[in-house]
Amino acid sequence: MTEKTASESLTIMTELVLPNDTNVFGNLMGGRLMYWMDIAAALAAQKHSNAPVVTASVDNISFENPIKLGNVVHIQAKVTRAFTSSMEVHMKVWGEDLKKQHKYKSNEAYYTFVALDDDNRPRPVNGLVPETDEEKRLFEGALRRRQLRLILGGKMKPDDAQELKALFTNR
Numbered sequence: 396m397t398e399k400t401a402s403e404s405l406t407i408m409t410e411l412v413l414p415n416d417t418n419v420f421g422n423l424m425g426g427r428l429m430y431w432m433d434i435a436a437a438l439a440a441q442k443h444s445n446a447p448v449v450t451a452s453v454d455n456i457s458f459e460n461p462i463k464l465g466n467v468v469h470i471q472a473k474v475t476r477a478f479t480s481s482m483e484v485h486m487k488v489w490g491e492d493l494k495k496q497h498k499y500k501s502n503e504a505y506y507t508f509v510a511l512d513d514d515n516r517p518r519p520v521n522g523l524v525p526e527t528d529e530e531k532r533l534f535e536g537a538l539r540r541r542q543l544r545l546i547l548g549g550k551m552k553p554d555d556a557q558e559l560k561a562l563f564t565n566r
């Protein structure tokens with residue numbers, strides 16, 4: 396396995412909110428946005444691993460502002476850290492009103508993907524080297540976020556999550 400930079404996985408998706416994408420308030424439906432986010436994040440994970448991937452988990456998402464009918468949706472996805480077969484992808488999502496020349500934040504989110512081999516079993520992925528300050532901060536936090544989601548998914552005992560526990564005990 397080789398090592399790749401975070402920026403090599405950068406994926407940017409741009410969509411236009413059409414009537415069929417909206418709820419009764421004329422805003423983009425959360426489910427449609429999460430669908431687009433899943434595709435953008437999966438592409439980032441596939442760029443990093445050069446393998447087919449499946450979504451293993453989606454962290455909590457808080458929608459801060461509604462995205463209006465006719466506005467543009469921008470999704471920026473990048474791998475923050477690679478473990479053995481899994482990769483965490485961070486996304487920034489914002490809306491844009493081109494007429495008013497106004498951009499506004501929708502949400503930030505983390506999705507986890509697992510690369511699969513020809514028999515659909517988890518396979519090892521390339522390591523990731525963070526370069527910028529933001530990439531290093533995200534890389535650092537990824538281990539704790541991984542421990543939290545594995546505990547919540549019943550795949551890790553809280554006692555084994557050393558880095559996560561240290562957040563609360565090393566004061």
Ligand SMILES: CC(C)(COP(=O)(O)OP(=O)(O)OC[C@H]1O[C@@H](n2cnc3c(N)ncnc32)[C@H](O)[C@@H]1OP(=O)(O)O)[C@@H](O)C(=O)NCCC(=O)NCCS
Nearest residue numbers: 449450451452478479480481482507509517544545548550
């Ligand atoms: C994700 C999946 C491949 C994991 O398979 P598994 O047999 O549990 O494999 P393992 O326990 O060996 O775990 C493999 C990797 O998945 C990670 N993983 C498993 N469950 C996870 C979860 N809930 N959240 C985050 N990562 C998870 C493990 O940490 C491990 O990562 P690592 O290799 O980097 O250490 C399997 O559960 C699956 O296929 N799920 C369905 C995926 C899918 O269909 N997604 C679309 C939504 S319907």
